[in-house]
Amino acid sequence: MDIFSRGYCGIWLQMASIWFVAVLMQNFRGSLSTSNYLIGLGSYDITGPAADVNMMGYANTEQIASGVHFRLRARAFIVAEPRGSRVVYVNLDACMASQIVTIKVLERLKARYGGLYTEQNVAISGIHTHAGPGGYLQYVVYIVTSLGFVRQSFDVIVDGIEKSIIQAHENLRPGSIFVNKGELLDAGVNRSPSAYLNNPAEERNKYKYDVDKEMTLIKFVDDEWGPIANTLINLELLKIPRRVSSIVPNINENRKEWMKVAASFKSSQGEPATRFSSAAKRVRNSLRLANRPQFVSAFCQTNCGDVSPNVLGAFCIDTGLPCDFNHSTCNGKNELCYGRGPGYPDEFESTRIIGERQFKKAIELFSKATEQLKGKVGYRHAYVNFSNLDVARGNDVVKTCPAAMGFAFAAGTTDGPGAFDFKQGDDKGNAFWRLVRNFLKTPNQEQVNCQHPKPILLDTGEMERPYAWAPAILPVQILRIGTTCHSQCTWRVHYHGWPAPS
Ligand SMILES: *[C@@H]1O[C@H](CO)[C@@H](O)[C@H](O)[C@H]1NC(C)=O
Ligand SMILES: *[C@@H]1O[C@H](CO)[C@@H](O)[C@H](O)[C@H]1NC(C)=O
Numbered sequence: 001m002d003i004f005s006r007g008y009c010g011i012w013l014q015m016a017s018i019w020f021v022a023v024l025m026q027n028f029r030g031s032l033s034t035s036n037y038l039i040g041l042g043s044y045d046i047t048g049p050a051a052d053v054n055m056m057g058y059a060n061t062e063q064i065a066s067g068v069h070f071r072l073r074a075r076a077f078i079v080a081e082p083r084g085s086r087v088v089y090v091n092l093d094a095c096m097a098s099q100i101v102t103i104k105v106l107e108r109l110k111a112r113y114g115g116l117y118t119e120q121n122v123a124i125s126g127i128h129t130h131a132g133p134g135g136y137l138q139y140v141v142y143i144v145t146s147l148g149f150v151r152q153s154f155d156v157i158v159d160g161i162e163k164s165i166i167q168a169h170e171n172l173r174p175g176s177i178f179v180n181k182g183e184l185l186d187a188g189v190n191r192s193p194s195a196y197l198n199n200p201a202e203e204r205n206k207y208k209y210d211v212d213k214e215m216t217l218i219k220f221v222d223d224e225w226g227p228i229a230n231t232l233i234n235l236e237l238l239k240i241p242r243r244v245s246s247i248v249p250n251i252n253e254n255r256k257e258w259m260k261v262a263a264s265f266k267s268s269q270g271e272p273a274t275r276f277s278s279a280a281k282r283v284r285n286s287l288r289l290a291n292r293p294q295f296v297s298a299f300c301q302t303n304c305g306d307v308s309p310n311v312l313g314a315f316c317i318d319t320g321l322p323c324d325f326n327h328s329t330c331n332g333k334n335e336l337c338y339g340r341g342p343g344y345p346d347e348f349e350s351t352r353i354i355g356e357r358q359f360k361k362a363i364e365l366f367s368k369a370t371e372q373l374k375g376k377v378g379y380r381h382a383y384v385n386f387s388n389l390d391v392a393r394g395n396d397v398v399k400t401c402p403a404a405m406g407f408a409f410a411a412g413t414t415d416g417p418g419a420f421d422f423k424q425g426d427d428k429g430n431a432f433w434r435l436v437r438n439f440l441k442t443p444n445q446e447q448v449n450c451q452h453p454k455p456i457l458l459d460t461g462e463m464e465r466p467y468a469w470a471p472a473i474l475p476v477q478i479l480r481i482g483t484t485c486h487s488q489c490t491w492r493v494h495y496h497g498w499p500a501p502s
Pocket of ligand 1: 194325326
């Protein structure tokens with residue numbers, strides 16, 4: 001099961017990551033005339049405790065870290081107008097960002113840089129890996145299976161983000177930014193396709209697919225450094241983070257070669273991935289090549305919560321037949337239904353294949369990105385109480401209510417079963433779990449009505465003991481570079497008296 005399918009992460013990424021679906025940094029010599037921004041990048045290790053800590057995402061007590069497959073990193077990108085505002089985007093190899101992590105990072109940035117980087121212009125997001133240590137969030141629901149807060153997880157993420165931003169800040173150099181978009185069709189599927197069909201037809205008709213298949217790539221081009229030769233690539237995959245990095249001879253002609261070299265690269269253990277030194281910036285000698293800024297790329301998420309890399313579909317492990325479409329069950333039981341990745345039954349191979357598909361699409365978009373971003377850098381930030389929002393539905397205005405997890409939540413998705421005998425799409429519930437639930441918190445009639453037809457398993461939005469189980473107030477954030485409006489024109493969103501776009 002995935003405790004963030006429609007929760008914290010979903011909201012965060014839709015608002016925060018739209019401009020950074022994929023971010024790559026490239027360097028070009030002698031294109032000074034085109035530069036219009038200052039660009040800085042940084043990358044730092046955030047691997048954290050590699051053993052005996054529950055991993056974040058599946059809420060499965062048995063998924064305990066027992067070694068390192070690929071190290072995890074924070075990657076920071078700063079874009080500034082030479083004499084204007086700036087934005088910071090940090091992509092974490094973690095399931096999601098965490099408000100308490102953000103608060104700590106901002107505290108440190110304030111001590112270091114005064115008012116330059118604040119909650120307003122710093123956005124932190126995660127790649128939604130389920131293979132990173134948990135315990136770094138402050139709400140009870142998210143740390144039940146990690147048996148509480150894990151200081152080591154928290155500290156390493158805070159430290160890594162801070163260091164990656166410091167690097168990016170110290171690297172700020174003139175450059176230009178290009179954007180490109182394309183469809184990536186074979187790397188993700190909707191993991192609750194039957195639930196999706198419950199959306200009204202007129203809404204579904206607006207979209208070609210039942211998940212967002214568009215990849216948006218943002219390419220950063222440095223004014224001073226040579227073409228892409230000898231740059232270093234880091235990239236993340238969808239589920240289990242995997243990083244490949246390499247010295248690249250020619251990005252366009254030698255893709256295959258590049259992939260081979262990239263795959264053989266060992267990640268630097270806790271070392272910064274960028275090596276800008278202020279001396280090296282200017283000294284053009286034989287050492288220059290060695291000190292050339294390395295390529296930093298981040299594969300950032302958009303609508304992660306709905307997307308599964310198990311693209312072959314969900315099958316029963318006993319019969320090998322597809323699971324029941326509406327309930328993800330096999331013969332009425334959900335324990336036997338599992339999603340299959342393209343490398344089935346090898347999950348590492350599936351990870352590699354999905355990663356390669358994303359990587360190839362990114363390279364294609366990267367090599368053809370010609371639309372230049374121009375104009376102001378801007379940002380918007382608001383804390384929004386999601387437990388009491390007005391939402392327009394047709395001509396009506398309806399209200400949200402405090403968060404609650406339904407019985408169907410515990411059933412998991414087509415990716416894999418949840419615990420016990422919960423079923424996807426359950427709108428009745430079961431007496432035993434209702435009893436357990438009541439022991440924790442009995443939802444009042446107003447909440448039951450508001451959540452109807454979903455039967456409430458855990459009334460998380462109203463559970464405050466020993467402290468808050470789920471957030472009510474969430475940050476909503478938009479970073480913007482340039483004034484071109486693309487299909488996902490989030491700038492038109494207005495919250496809480498945000499000024500109109502300029
Ligand atoms: C799934 O449920 C819908 C709505 O109840 C129903 O129309 C459909 O036939 C079901 N599909 C399958 C494969 O059971
Ligand atoms: C959020 O809104 C709810 C419903 O109006 C209210 O009860 C709650 O106190 C609010 N939360 C905060 C932290 O303001």
